[in-house]
Each structure stands twice: as C-alpha cells, then as structure tokens.
Amino acid sequence: MKKLLAYLWPTAWLLATVCCALTLALSGARNLQVAAVSVNLPEDIVPSQALAGLTIAIDAGHGGYDGGAVGRKSRTVEKDLNLDVALRLRLLLRAQGASVIMTREGDYSLCDDHPPMRKKLQDMQRRALLITEGRADLLLSIHMNEYANARQAGPQVFFREDCPAGRALAESLQAAMNEALQPPRNRQVGTGDYYILTLGIPSALVECGFLSNAREEELLRGATYRERVARSIRNGVLGWAAGEEKPEALPRQQR
Numbered sequence: 001m002k003k004l005l006a007y008l009w010p011t012a013w014l015l016a017t018v019c020c021a022l023t024l025a026l027s028g029a030r031n032l033q034v035a036a037v038s039v040n041l042p043e044d045i046v047p048s049q050a051l052a053g054l055t056i057a058i059d060a061g062h063g064g065y066d067g068g069a070v071g072r073k074s075r076t077v078e079k080d081l082n083l084d085v086a087l088r089l090r091l092l093l094r095a096q097g098a099s100v101i102m103t104r105e106g107d108y109s110l111c112d113d114h115p116p117m118r119k120k121l122q123d124m125q126r127r128a129l130l131i132t133e134g135r136a137d138l139l140l141s142i143h144m145n146e147y148a149n150a151r152q153a154g155p156q157v158f159f160r161e162d163c164p165a166g167r168a169l170a171e172s173l174q175a176a177m178n179e180a181l182q183p184p185r186n187r188q189v190g191t192g193d194y195y196i197l198t199l200g201i202p203s204a205l206v207e208c209g210f211l212s213n214a215r216e217e218e219l220l221r222g223a224t225y226r227e228r229v230a231r232s233i234r235n236g237v238l239g240w241a242a243g244e245e246k247p248e249a250l251p252r253q254q255r
C-alpha cells in the first residue's frame with residue numbers, strides 16, 4: 001500500500017496543478033469584489049530603482065470564459081484573484097523601477113469565440129506573443145491552486161524542468177513567499193510542463209494558495225492577504241535580481 005501511495009502522490013500532484021488550467025468558470029455565485037485595486041501605490045511603499053532596466057511580464061492566469069479553480073465554500077473564481085494579485089504586483093514592481101507588461105488587465109480571455117484550434121491554445125499563444133513582443137526579461141504567471149485533499153495548503157512555485165534560470169527565479173520566489181506568508185508547512189518548488197514557462201526567459205508559475213483549503217480560501221478572499229501575497233512575490237523578484245548568478249534559460253519551445 002505504501003508503495004502504491006508513493007507512486008500515486010506525484011501523479012496526483014501533477015493532476016492538481018494542471019487541473020486549474022482546465023476548469024471552466026461557473027456561472028454566478030461570485031460575491032467577491034476584486035480587481036478594484038487602487039492605481040495608487042500604497043503609502044508605506046518606498047520607491048527604489050532596484051529593478052531598473054528590467055522588463056517583467058505578469059500573466060494573470062485564466063480570464064473570461066475560463067475561470068480556473070473555484071473556491072469550495074465561497075465559489076470565488078480563481079481568475080478574479082489572479083488579476084487582483086497581478087495588478088497589485090504591477091504597482092509594486094513599477095515602484096522598484098521595473099517596466100511591466102500585463103497579458104491581461106481585465107476579465108477576458110485572449111482567444112476568439114470560435115478559433116480554428118483549442119481556445120486555450122490560442123489564448124496561451126496570444127499571451128506568449130505579448131510577452132515575447134514586449135521583450136520581457138522575466139515572466140511571473142499568477143495562479144491559485146486546488147486539490148482533492150482539502151488539507152493541502154501553502155504557496156508553491158513551478159518552473160520548467162531542467163531550466164536553471166527558471167529554477168533560480170522559482171526558488172527565490174518560494175523562499176520569499178514561505179517567509180512572508182508563513183504557511184502551515186513550507187512547500188518546495190516544483191516542475192511542470194506549462195506552456196507559458198517555455199518562452200526562453202526566466203519564468204515561474206506562482207500558485208499563491210489553495211482555493212480547496214478552507215483557511216486559505218478565506219485568506220485569499222481578503223484584500224489584506226492578497227497584498228501580502230503580492231509583496232512576497234515582489235520580494236522574491238528582488239532577491240532574484242540581487243543574486244549574482246543568472247543562469248541561462250532553456251531556448252524557446254515552439255508549440
């Protein structure tokens with residue numbers, strides 16, 4: 001039995017981290033006001049030029065027809081939380097001197113209504129185009145996690161397998177998020193075959209927390225916690241930028 005579990009766990013993890021990308025939005029049941037983030041920098045933020053010269057792409061996962069994961073109790077949809085954290089993060093990164101590219105700034109997907117391919121694929125291709133045409137130096141894709149076991153909690157950052165540049169960025173983000181958010185148990189970085197991580201630049205997919213965990217769902221529904229999440233991601237980027245070693249990213253993968 002133990003052997004079977006040891007085999008099943010990693011498989012289940014992989015499924016859990018991709019399933020949010022496949023879940024469609026449920027209609028109605030949305031009772032959270034997000035994306036009403038102030039356009040003004042919070043007063044306690046001290047601007048600097050620590051990230052000057054860097055162009056950072058922020059990809060708010062899902063949007064429009066694709067809601068992503070859904071909060072078990074509140075039915076809050078992931079796409080709204082992703083956008084809220086992404087908009088907060090944009091303010092914070094700009095305050096440190098970075099230029100920021102957003103793949104979306106509202107509740108929409110980037111695909112046509114009836115594309116000649118899977119909608120999700122066209123959506124991802126268009127996100128990729130914005131990032132590469134904007135000559136981004138690094139990419140942060142913002143998501144919320146979910147899992148069948150409601151006890152699973154905590155932020156987790158993913159990178160492209162065998163990509164040293166992605167690993168370096170992901171580890172800096174994971175350390176900063178663990179420190180700032182103090183989850184019940186610290187998670188480690190993971191690898192995943194996500195489209196958005198294959199663009200040839202240091203890239204990380206940030207699962208900010210689990211909408212399938214009651215405590216974390218409630219936390220993520222609060223603006224104060226989402227601000228803490230955004231600041232922890234900013235801290236991770238600052239840590240990465242201050243690091244001396246900047247490994248090369250794997251070349252772009254055509255899909």
Ligand SMILES: [Zn+2]
Pocket residue numbers: 020021061062068069078143144
């Ligand atoms: Zn997602």
